Amino acid sequence: QQPVQSPQAVILREGEDAVINCSSSKALYSVHWYRQKHGEAPVFLMILLKGGEQKGHEKISASFNEKKQQSSLYLTASQLSYSGTYFCGTLGSSNTGKLIFGQGTTLQVKP
């Protein structure tokens, strides 16, 4: 039931791009993306809803393939501030209110 994220860790140089994937074995109602910096609370990045609606920050882009139950988060022209752990969270298609997070992807951006 827990979504699977890949890769587990990424190391980038400033200005490089990265893609983080999130995959579920169940039909989904929505996918959430959050970033957590060490010692801090997770912060909202994006929600992708069944049917194509997206809500989130303008500088973050993501996709949601409902048929494949997969989502991807695209980080372009990475900055040092992008470093942290990225979590995807999924709500099942019946929208029971059980938002389950993946194991996280650690992103490190180096100068």
Add this chain to the structure above:
Amino acid sequence: DSGVTQTPKHLITATGQRVTLRCSPRSGDLSVYWYQQSLDQGLQFLIHYYNGEERAKGNILERFSAQQFPDLHSELNLSSLELGDSALYFCASSGYSDSPLHFGNGTRLTVT
């Protein structure tokens, strides 16, 4: 500042004891979620309340219980504490299911 308040920030207690963690959601938010995060681990879903009613439950131990009060604040009660319960406990609130979760700063529980 997310607008979600969790108290206390830190809690140190002994095995076998009972503690209560408190969460005040953002103004206007009806949903409260509780998550457990062990050292360098992911966010484990515990329970979700909506407007005072339990909406969804995760793999929450029987020693753990929660409730959401009429003023929408929530409490997570942990009893018969074990060393393995040491973790960061996050509360998050949202308006409805299509809304982002806003996380509090967490309560760090240490069981000795």
